Amino acid sequence: MAIIQRKIIEISMEELTDVDRAFARHAQVNMDKLPKAYAGLVEKTREACMKAVKPAGVVRSVKIREIREESILLEGDGGRTEEVRSTFITELMRDCFEAVWFAATLNGFRELLEASGDLMEQFFLEAWGSAFASRAAAFTSDYARELLNKEGLCFTSAWEPGQHGFDIHNQQTAFELLRPEEIGLTLTESMLMIPAKSVTGLFGIAEKEQREMIPCDYCELRAACPSAYDSGAGGGFRCGGDA
Numbered sequence: 001m002a003i004i005q006r007k008i009i010e011i012s013m014e015e016l017t018d019v020d021r022a023f024a025r026h027a028q029v030n031m032d033k034l035p036k037a038y039a040g041l042v043e044k045t046r047e048a049c050m051k052a053v054k055p056a057g058v059v060r061s062v063k064i065r066e067i068r069e070e071s072i073l074l075e076g077d078g079g080r081t082e083e084v085r086s087t088f089i090t091e092l093m094r095d096c097f098e099a100v101w102f103a104a105t106l107n108g109f110r111e112l113l114e115a116s117g118d119l120m121e122q123f124f125l126e127a128w129g130s131a132f133a134s135r136a137a138a139f140t141s142d143y144a145r146e147l148l149n150k151e152g153l154c155f156t157s158a159w160e161p162g163q164h165g166f167d168i169h170n171q172q173t174a175f176e177l178l179r180p181e182e183i184g185l186t187l188t189e190s191m192l193m194i195p196a197k198s199v200t201g202l203f204g205i206a207e208k209e210q211r212e213m214i215p216c217d218y219c220e221l222r223a224a225c226p227s228a229y230d231s232g233a234g235g236g237f238r239c240g241g242d243a
């Protein structure tokens with residue numbers, strides 16, 4: 001049996017931490033020096049999200065059957081084999097024996113955004129949406145990390161399909177294993193997640209400590225990316241946030 005059984009996590013907005021910092025990075029604003037003209041709107045859009053948005057996550061681990069040169073074979077449901085295709089991820093998980101997939105989404109956010117007819121308000125809502133989605137993903141993946149810590153196990157950095165060297169088509173494997181439709185998250189044929197403010201990710205479980213491989217360190221967008229990992233800030237912000 002895999003270490004982490006599939007678990008749906010209903011998340012309350014109040015449980016999400018570090019959201020303001022994530023928002024500031026997405027909106028590229030300094031929260032302590034917000035111009036008066038915008039401060040009220042920032043607060044209003046935050047409050048609107050707090051009232052209307054319902055985050056949810058799903059997480060599970062699966063056994064690794066085989067690590068090949070360019071792919072990893074995972075033990076799926078009913079004895080099926082699921083595949084992760086990426087030379088980068090095979091390197092990341094070289095010493096791992098299970099893989100953790102997680103997903104988080106924001107239900108109600110799109111409706112909130114669509115109801116707004118003001119461009120500035122939409123801009124701040126978008127930034128709050130990205131911030132809450134990334135923190136919901138962190139909350140979901142932390143559920144797994146805490147269980148692993150209790151077992152004395154180690155884990156790799158988390159990577160999201162679409163990041164450097166991790167083809168977006170691996171979303172199909174994430175959706176096959178997580179079945180996130182149950183939390184309102186679906187995938188289109190072109191690999192778009194609906195709702196858009198959603199995050200999926202993968203990390204490996206190992207017996208011993210793993211070398212850190214942070215997606216942002218390999219990403220061409222890092223210089224201009226508001227979500228880039230910031231080791232100096234004492235925490236990681238990664239694609240879609242800091243999951």
Ligand code: SF4
Pocket residue numbers: 163164215216217219220221222223225226227228229237238239240241
């Ligand atoms: S958070 Fe930004 S810099 Fe980091 S991997 Fe994603 S796009 Fe690249």
